[in-house]
Amino acid sequence: MKGKLAQLDTVLYFAVFTPSPKHWWRIIALAFSKSGNGGLYILLALVCALFFEQLGQQFALTAILAFAIERPLYFYLKKRIARVRPCDCYALKALLTPADKFSLPSGHSAGAWLYAVCIVEHLSVHWWLLFTWAAGVSLSRVVIGVHYPLDVVVGALMGICCASLSIFLVGML
Template sequence: MKGKLAQLDTVLYFAVFTPSPKNWWRVVALAFSKSGNGGLYILLALICAVFLEPLGQKFALTAVLAFAIERPLYFFLKKRIARVRPCDCFALKALLTPADKFSLPSGHSAGAWLYAICVIEHLSVPLWPLIIWASGVSLSRVVVGVHYPLDVVVGAMMGIGCASLAIFLVGIL
């Protein structure tokens, strides 16, 4: 089963990744990918905590707690699974240089979905733009060549799970 799943993941990877995408597709993918780097998360949480109290403070607390759960889990799984990135496996140049050498789970996907769920839970923001954004961040990681599809699916599930746990824990405080 493991071999078939890896084969399917590779086939899906090559269906999405192209070493020389059209310029507009590359720009869109890189923009989505960069938006998931984390700097915007901190800035938005700080702005919300200062200007939207007490709702913004609850959002910021939930997001910080969710990341405090997600980050150690992410680093543990990344090192434990040690899945080589597709750009290193197939000698194809990715559109950007990844921060580390392993691909499973996708930290960008985990962070984007974690943050989207926290925003949806605490702030009056429409659901669909956040789902489209988190999906775009996840898909972009395959498009730019640094993750397999399964990496981003596992990352998304991890982010949703960590956000849900944090929402529950903050709710019982």
């Protein structure tokens, strides 16, 4: 089963990834990917905590707790699984240089989905807009060549679960 899943994952990767940097969807994917780098998360949490009073502070607390759960899990899984990135396996140049050498799970996907779920829970924002952005961040990581599809699916599920646990824990306070 493991071999078939890896084979399917590789086929899907090559269906989405294009080595030419001139395709318009790779430029859009790079923008989505950069929007999930993390700096925006910190800035938005601070702005919400300062200007949206109790609701913004609850959001910031929930997001901080969710990341405090997600980051150690992410680093543990990344090192434990040690799946080599597709751009390193197939000698194909990715659109950017990843921060580390392993691909599973996708930290960008985890962070984007975690943040989107936390925002939707606490602030009056249209869920479909944020979930579309999170899906764009996730898909972008495959399009630019640094993740397999399974990496971003696992990352997304991890982010959603960490956000949900954080929402539950903060709700108990």
